[in-house]
Amino acid sequence: MDVREIPCSVKHGLIIQAWREMPVGQHFILVNDHDPVPLYYQFAAEWPGTFTWEHLLKEPTEVRVKITKIKPTETGAAETPTACGCSPA
Secondary structure (H helix, E strand, O other), X not given: OEOOXXXXXXXXXXXXXXXXXXXXXXXXXXXXXXXXXXXXXXXHHHOOOOEEEEEEEEOOOOEEEEEEEOOOOOOXXXXXXXXOOOOOO
């Protein structure tokens, strides 16, 4: 999932939506232009113990993170947040 060209205002929401819709045991590789540390902390706070986060590449202009869903999450609890905390339109 290459998000380098996606505006920051919607990036987190799209990543989270893709992860929440993914079956347990599946993963995707997130490609970004920087290390998505705030996104990691958001995952850790909202869905602790339900994912793994593995850096595959850490370069100045490209970062690749393998995000695996290891346990189910609650569905329908809340709308998927965007980077600014707003609900997507």
